[in-house]
Amino acid sequence: MTPALAVATLGGIGRLRPAPGTWGSLAVLPAALLGPVACLVLAAAVTLVGWVAVRTVLAEAADQDPGWIVVDEAAGMLLALVAVPAGWGWIGITAAFALFRAFDIAKPWPVSWADGLPGATGVMLDDVIAGAMAGAVLLLAGGLW
Template structure:
């Protein structure tokens, strides 16, 4: 149970106030320095660990309590994976802002994922938000090839 709590809180970041989801998203931002592929691999690792932890916590994680932030970490890493290698602070801040906006506002597919029952509902909304933020970044890079990220 202790390991599941440590994973779910992203090593305790989920206990920070206010806005533990934003703290968790910010905590993974330095991963942008590793490049797109490591960010993607870390996102997959955190997502798998998060599904395990939330399932292991059972009723304690029901309803997506604010201290469960591993999903925010995984979603933010998906958004960071869309940035080019060598992306700087501007790119990381753009990925952060897009991901947090999608996670908080829960438009369309993010809201649908959030309404899934159980572990899926806890994890999927942030993964979908991260994927959409990443898609928006990739579209921006396609439409504006020289965008300074």
């Protein structure tokens, strides 16, 4: 397995069935234990490294958004975890996961817009936006709570 493929599949997690995107999202949930700043740093790093890896992998792939690429889910999920309200514990983490997956699967605008962009940018950006939208809902819920 090439380094780019290892990053794109999160070490092979993207090959798990069914629902590889869900597995990719679940894989980074333990990062929530590190706190919001660490999740933000990890989200930025995974987004950058993931974009480079996806660009490399897509250069050799017929499908321009294969389901086994899950580094994008990891980046978006990490971004959603940044906004888990303090004190919400596993309920907040579960809410972040559910919101992120809902936005990623339903693809409301602007997620759908980003999903239509070509190449690695489209693959990565739709999940980053879905993660940001999930985070915005969590911040709003935390503020209302």
